[in-house]
Amino acid sequence: MKPYAFGVDIGGTTIKMGFFSSDGKFIDHWEIPTHTENNGEKVLPDIARSIKKKLKDNSITLDDLEGVGVGVPGPVLSDGVVNKCVNLGWGVVDVRKKLSSLLDGVYVEVGNDANVAALGEQWNGGGKGHDNVVMVTLGTGVGGGIILGGRILAGANGAAGEIGHMKVSDKETAVCGCGKKGCLEQYSSATGVVRLANLSLAANPSVETPLRDLDPITAKDVFDYAKTGDEFSLSIVDIVGKMLGEAIAHITCVVDPDVIVIGGGVSKAGQILLDAIEKHYRPAAFHASRDVDFKLAVLGNEAGMYGAVRMVLTD
Amino acid sequence: MKPYAFGVDIGGTTIKMGFFSSDGKFIDHWEIPTHTENNGEKVLPDIARSIKKKLKDNSITLDDLEGVGVGVPGPVLSDGVVNKCVNLGWGVVDVRKKLSSLLDGVYVEVGNDANVAALGEQWNGGGKGHDNVVMVTLGTGVGGGIILGGRILAGANGAAGEIGHMKVSDKETAVCGCGKKGCLEQYSSATGVVRLANLSLAANPSVETPLRDLDPITAKDVFDYAKTGDEFSLSIVDIVGKMLGEAIAHITCVVDPDVIVIGGGVSKAGQILLDAIEKHYRPAAFHASRDVDFKLAVLGNEAGMYGAVRMVLTD
Numbered sequence: 001m002k003p004y005a006f007g008v009d010i011g012g013t014t015i016k017m018g019f020f021s022s023d024g025k026f027i028d029h030w031e032i033p034t035h036t037e038n039n040g041e042k043v044l045p046d047i048a049r050s051i052k053k054k055l056k057d058n059s060i061t062l063d064d065l066e067g068v069g070v071g072v073p074g075p076v077l078s079d080g081v082v083n084k085c086v087n088l089g090w091g092v093v094d095v096r097k098k099l100s101s102l103l104d105g106v107y108v109e110v111g112n113d114a115n116v117a118a119l120g121e122q123w124n125g126g127g128k129g130h131d132n133v134v135m136v137t138l139g140t141g142v143g144g145g146i147i148l149g150g151r152i153l154a155g156a157n158g159a160a161g162e163i164g165h166m167k168v169s170d171k172e173t174a175v176c177g178c179g180k181k182g183c184l185e186q187y188s189s190a191t192g193v194v195r196l197a198n199l200s201l202a203a204n205p206s207v208e209t210p211l212r213d214l215d216p217i218t219a220k221d222v223f224d225y226a227k228t229g230d231e232f233s234l235s236i237v238d239i240v241g242k243m244l245g246e247a248i249a250h251i252t253c254v255v256d257p258d259v260i261v262i263g264g265g266v267s268k269a270g271q272i273l274l275d276a277i278e279k280h281y282r283p284a285a286f287h288a289s290r291d292v293d294f295k296l297a298v299l300g301n302e303a304g305m306y307g308a309v310r311m312v313l314t315d
Numbered sequence: 316m317k318p319y320a321f322g323v324d325i326g327g328t329t330i331k332m333g334f335f336s337s338d339g340k341f342i343d344h345w346e347i348p349t350h351t352e353n354n355g356e357k358v359l360p361d362i363a364r365s366i367k368k369k370l371k372d373n374s375i376t377l378d379d380l381e382g383v384g385v386g387v388p389g390p391v392l393s394d395g396v397v398n399k400c401v402n403l404g405w406g407v408v409d410v411r412k413k414l415s416s417l418l419d420g421v422y423v424e425v426g427n428d429a430n431v432a433a434l435g436e437q438w439n440g441g442g443k444g445h446d447n448v449v450m451v452t453l454g455t456g457v458g459g460g461i462i463l464g465g466r467i468l469a470g471a472n473g474a475a476g477e478i479g480h481m482k483v484s485d486k487e488t489a490v491c492g493c494g495k496k497g498c499l500e501q502y503s504s505a506t507g508v509v510r511l512a513n514l515s516l517a518a519n520p521s522v523e524t525p526l527r528d529l530d531p532i533t534a535k536d537v538f539d540y541a542k543t544g545d546e547f548s549l550s551i552v553d554i555v556g557k558m559l560g561e562a563i564a565h566i567t568c569v570v571d572p573d574v575i576v577i578g579g580g581v582s583k584a585g586q587i588l589l590d591a592i593e594k595h596y597r598p599a600a601f602h603a604s605r606d607v608d609f610k611l612a613v614l615g616n617e618a619g620m621y622g623a624v625r626m627v628l629t630d
Binding site: 132160165180251254257288289292 | 447471473475561562565566568569598607
């Protein structure tokens with residue numbers, strides 16, 4: 001194996017650039033801005049330029065690179081072609097071919113950002129030591145990644161692990177961003193938690209809770225007050241746990257993984273969140289998968305760079 | 316590759332023995348009884364003896380065998396160890412090692428029977444031409460198999476594809492065989508369809524339907540009368556389709572397959588069943604997976620032998 005590799009995590013605002021030794025250790029990491037104008041045509045050239053500069057500064061040539069792994073915020077087919085990245089202004093882009101040609105033929109792998117973050121956590125984070133990992137990312141939305149045998153499951157349409165859009169309620173009247181009603185994301189994302197809290201405050205005007213004095217309420221507030229014992233906040237956390245626990249029980253009936261890793265901003269709530277999920281997961285799960293481990297993600301914003309580079313450093 | 320292989324499908328009553336050429340064509344197939352007495356200790360020796368006899372009758376030696384694939388009605392771990400087969404009287408049995416030693420070291424692969432049937436359908440049946448197939452088997456119970464990249468997904472506990480025990484209803488009061496309430500199997504297996512019909516007949520005593528004159532009702536009766544336009548039977552088929560369609564929408568959010576294959580006795584109902592499933596699947600599915608194909612299984616009882624032999628004939 002050649003001595004160096006890059007793991008690149010493309011976001012809508014910044015691109016995280018990770019320069020790694022081929023044993024998977026960071027040598028350096030930095031960020032560059034994401035230029036989305038003109039359908040994001042500068043994104044890949046900017047990445048190539050930044051890589052070449054870093055190599056030049058360290059007196060390394062492209063020949064010393066094992067490869068470049070890239071996570072992108074959109075669906076990725078198994079041939080490395082990205083099918084629409086709204087956040088980057090991209091239509092259909094053959095990222096593997098295009099970036100490789102900008103780097104004189106260097107080996108490039110491409111994955112969806114949520115899947116790539118899951119691979120990072122499986123390799124070097126909350127799922128370390130396990131080959132089969134389901135990661136659930138609770139951020140502004142709910143994303144997911146399925147790692148089987150140490151590899152990303154991309155799916156026929158690049159949509160494997162899109163668990164935020166599992167329908168978990170028949171009763172919802174509000175419409176999810178995807179157009180459906182009752183998606184997991186509507187209850188368990190940061191915005192979903194806040195939505196649940198505001199709906200319940202309005203529906204229960206006589207209930208006293210310190211949340212009522214906040215404007216706006218954040219998901220962190222809900223978990224923080226739940227930790228202090230506020231009954232209202234605890235009731236919201238319980239609904240979040242029920243929706244997640246039952247959805248994860250569906251997931252384990254399908255893939256029966258070694259471990260479930262919970263990440264994203266909402267997961268900073270920590271043990272109280274895991275407890276709420278497990279309370280509802282265990283009775284809903286098929287008995288063979290009932291004792292699956294739940295872990296918190298540990299790599300934070302670096303998971304994407306780790307997972308991206310892992311795609312080109314796979315054993 | 317050596318010229319011959321066997322695909323063996325172990326059931327609780329009979330063992331289906333398939334003798335194949337290594338291009339995947341049947342040379343012969345037959346059945347032997349399953350002797351479950353004394354914790355099923357004769358099952359593997361009976362299989363070995365039957366294989367040796369067939370080889371001798373055809374003047375073929377064990378050296379000409381590429382391998383023997385075996386489907387068993389219980390959870391199988393990735394190392395070929397079976398963890399309890401209630402129907403065979405087995406506890407923990409290292410099927411791969413034991414059968415291989417009975418056959419002088421021939422290569423043996425082992426899989427769960429539902430997963431193996433799914434592999435058969437993926438290879439040579441309803442899923443032919445696709446690498447990523449979810450099979451849903453509607454028999455006495457509801458089983459499933461997940462084939463990814465042309466291989467069985469077994470799961471950490473041998474429980475991948477156990478989709479019959481996805482919880483699809485919060486309102487159920489009856490207990491499923493697994494101990495939970497509201498499992499898919501309670502609505503979509505042959506027994507589940509009959510249960511739904513009987514419950515609905517009792518709850519709606521004034522509704523007229525030809526089903527009321529039957530004792531007992533079978534799942535086939537429900538579909539047959541639905542095909543004649545009987546409103547009551549159609550309403551039962553619609554519930555079956557809703558439970559299956561929404562559960563399959565969960566599944567495609569996780570693995571995003573190329574095709575869904577519906578098999579088992581209930582699937583003999585044909586297009587009316589697919590129509591009922593798709594009606595509820597499409598609106599519940601994530602948009603990227605919404606247009607997945609639904610196919611009927613085509614191999615029937617031979618799927619297990621095909622899938623079993625495929626495990627030892629994988630490209």
